[in-house]
Amino acid sequence: xxxxxxxxxxxxxxxxxxxxxxxxxxxxxxxxxxxxxxxxxxxxxxxxxxxxxxxxxxxxxxxxxxxxxxxxxxxxxxxxxxxxxxxxxxxxxxxxxxxxxxxxxxxxxxxxxxxxxxxxxxxxxxxxxxxxxxxxxxxxxxxxxxxxxxxxxxxxxxxxxxxxxxxxxxxxxxxxxxxxxxxxxxxxxxxxxxxxxxxxxxxxxxxxxxxxxxxxxxxxxxxxxxxxxxxxxxxxxxxxxxxxxxxxxxxxxxxxxxxxxxxxxxxxxxxxxxxxxxxxxxxxxxxxxxxxxxxxxxxxxxxxxxxxxxxxxxxxxxxxxxxxxxxxxxxxxxxxxxxxxxxxxxxxxxxxxxxxxxxxxxxxxxxxxxxxxxxxxxxxxxxxxxxxx
Amino acid sequence: xxxxxxxxxxxxxxxxxxxxxxxxxxxxxxxxxxxxxxxxxxxxxxxxxxxxxxxxxxxxxxxxxxxxxxxxxxxxxxxxxxxxxxxxxxxxxxxxxxxxxxxxxxxxxxxxxxxxxxxxxxxxxxxxxxxxxxxxxxxxxxxxxxxxxxxxxxxxxxxxxxxxxxxxxxxxxxxxxxx
Numbered sequence: 001x002x003x004x005x006x007x008x009x010x011x012x013x014x015x016x017x018x019x020x021x022x023x024x025x026x027x028x029x030x031x032x033x034x035x036x037x038x039x040x041x042x043x044x045x046x047x048x049x050x051x052x053x054x055x056x057x058x059x060x061x062x063x064x065x066x067x068x069x070x071x072x073x074x075x076x077x078x079x080x081x082x083x084x085x086x087x088x089x090x091x092x093x094x095x096x097x098x099x100x101x102x103x104x105x106x107x108x109x110x111x112x113x114x115x116x117x118x119x120x121x122x123x124x125x126x127x128x129x130x131x132x133x134x135x136x137x138x139x140x141x142x143x144x145x146x147x148x149x150x151x152x153x154x155x156x157x158x159x160x161x162x163x164x165x166x167x168x169x170x171x172x173x174x175x176x177x178x179x180x181x182x183x184x185x186x187x188x189x190x191x192x193x194x195x196x197x198x199x200x201x202x203x204x205x206x207x208x209x210x211x212x213x214x215x216x217x218x219x220x221x222x223x224x225x226x227x228x229x230x231x232x233x234x235x236x237x238x239x240x241x242x243x244x245x246x247x248x249x250x251x252x253x254x255x256x257x258x259x260x261x262x263x264x265x266x267x268x269x270x271x272x273x274x275x276x277x278x279x280x281x282x283x284x285x286x287x288x289x290x291x292x293x294x295x296x297x298x299x300x301x302x303x304x305x306x307x308x309x310x311x312x313x314x315x316x317x318x319x320x321x322x323x324x325x326x327x328x329x330x331x332x333x334x335x336x337x338x339x340x341x342x343x344x345x346x347x348x349x350x351x352x353x354x355x356x357x358x359x360x361x362x363x364x365x366x367x368x369x370x371x372x373x374x375x376x377x378x379x380x381x382x383x384x385x386x387x388x389x
Numbered sequence: 390x391x392x393x394x395x396x397x398x399x400x401x402x403x404x405x406x407x408x409x410x411x412x413x414x415x416x417x418x419x420x421x422x423x424x425x426x427x428x429x430x431x432x433x434x435x436x437x438x439x440x441x442x443x444x445x446x447x448x449x450x451x452x453x454x455x456x457x458x459x460x461x462x463x464x465x466x467x468x469x470x471x472x473x474x475x476x477x478x479x480x481x482x483x484x485x486x487x488x489x490x491x492x493x494x495x496x497x498x499x500x501x502x503x504x505x506x507x508x509x510x511x512x513x514x515x516x517x518x519x520x521x522x523x524x525x526x527x528x529x530x531x532x533x534x535x536x537x538x539x540x541x542x543x544x545x546x547x548x549x550x551x552x553x554x555x556x557x558x559x560x561x562x563x564x565x566x567x568x
Contacts, residue, residue, distance in 0.1 A: 162521045362424070
């Protein structure tokens with residue numbers, strides 16, 4: 001099958017959606033499909049052979065933060081050329097509702113279109129205003145995928161219609177077969193995520209840490225992720241600061257080894273998560289997982305069967321649960337065993353098969369994707385401007 | 390005077406372009422709906438055929454085989470009006486027969502059963518998928534067709550009002566669920 005995938009965010013900036021698309025594309029290529037990914041990227045970044053650059057993304061304030069997006073004549077023209085040259089059986093657009101390549105591709109294409117909705121933003125006024133603009137583009141999508149039941153609910157509330165739930169994929173064996181590192185083992189808690197992003201929940205963990213250290217005097221906390229380390233430990237009593245080790249940004253290999261080594265992986269995120277891929281990775285590595293009881297997390301952890309949940313933002317509950325887990329190796333082993341079995345459904349072999357089933361369902365009896373000749377005049381004008389690039 | 394005429398002509402032209410664009414949108418929605426319906430038909434037929442194959446294979450006990458065969462046969466023969474009920478009954482029959490994980494094992498252990506069980510699992514997983522896509526297309530088409538501009542200018546022509554396909558498509562847990 002010839003598959004075109006549209007990535008809305010810069011290929012050169014690491015992020016969940018980008019990793020998902022990279023893994024999906026590589027999985028599909030391994031299965032023998034022809035895949036082309038259209039992604040924003042600086043023209044001088046080295047790209048894998050299956051990625052086509054749609055030009056540099058422009059930083060603009062959007063949705064409360066600065067987002068790097070693609071829009072305008074040049075991007076629209078590149079989207080149309082990519083569609084024209086690719087002659088895809090199906091195109092798979094990620095985040096079609098964000099004002100970037102996904103939306104442009106929706107405008108410009110006709111034929112079998114699959115779309116994945118990753119985020120679950122609360123309903124905003126901008127969304128309501130944008131609805132009539134989005135609708136004509138979004139109604140071209142033949143099949144919608146939401147990454148979790150929670151993301152599906154927000155999608156249904158915001159845009160109407162329905163979607164099938166297919167979780168994000170993880171290469172389970174990569175994590176399961178990683179070599180544990182001795183210096184990261186032995187009474188350790190792990191945390192991976194942006195240090196200076198309060199929604200990732202490190203402050204909650206820091207508030208709970210003195211209590212955990214009192215009960216388990218030899219406990220250490222390993223933190224991997226970007227951010228200001230001084231500021232992160234500022235709330236801790238000085239004698240405890242040496243127990244917190246910052247590893248900075250870690251490679252995929254080190255992330256897997258870290259997750260294999262720690263006794264308990266803690267995910268104290270306070271909100272804004274629609275899936276929780278890191279939990280799946282921790283489960284794959286066989287770590288006992290302790291997570292806040294966000295909707296998305298509870299779902300990944302099978303409502304608490306594959307990992308412990310604590311009341312969101314409650315440092316006391318986090319401390320109590322962490323101490324109980326650290327003291328009970330049998331319980332940790334039980335969680336680890338159940339987690340390893342549960343996580344198989346998130347392996348790429350399963351997730352990839354489901355996504356392919358969606359592709360096959362929408363391409364049944366439909367013709368290939370083509371540029372939409374009914375697209376508005378200005379998009380067509382865009383085409384005439386970009387004859388050189 | 391001339392000025393008024395020019396403005397009127399201009400306004401009419403703009404309205405005309407807008408209406409033609411809306412008609413194009415509607416046309417696209419209708420073709421999406423037709424494609425989704427064809428895909429749903431294909432998945433339902435596929436499911437019925439696999440069920441008949443399994444029922445005829447003798448891998449299951451005779452009572453289960455007859456229940457499955459009857460339901461699948463009825464679903465395949467049903468006319469448009471009774472299709473939703475017949476397909477729902479096939480879903481119920483499948484759930485009843487495969488309520489016990491041992492039944493799934495029995496199919497797997499028969500010669501060639503592994504492939505048949507895989508195919509059956511794929512079929513029962515894809516029916517709800519195809520139905521969801523179809524009903525999503527129907528919803529989008531209905532939303533546009535109910536709009537004033539479409540009703541007043543009869544942009545939908547004689548196309549029948551789109552109807553969702555309502556059925557019980559819950560797959561048997563032991564068959565569709567993965568380890």
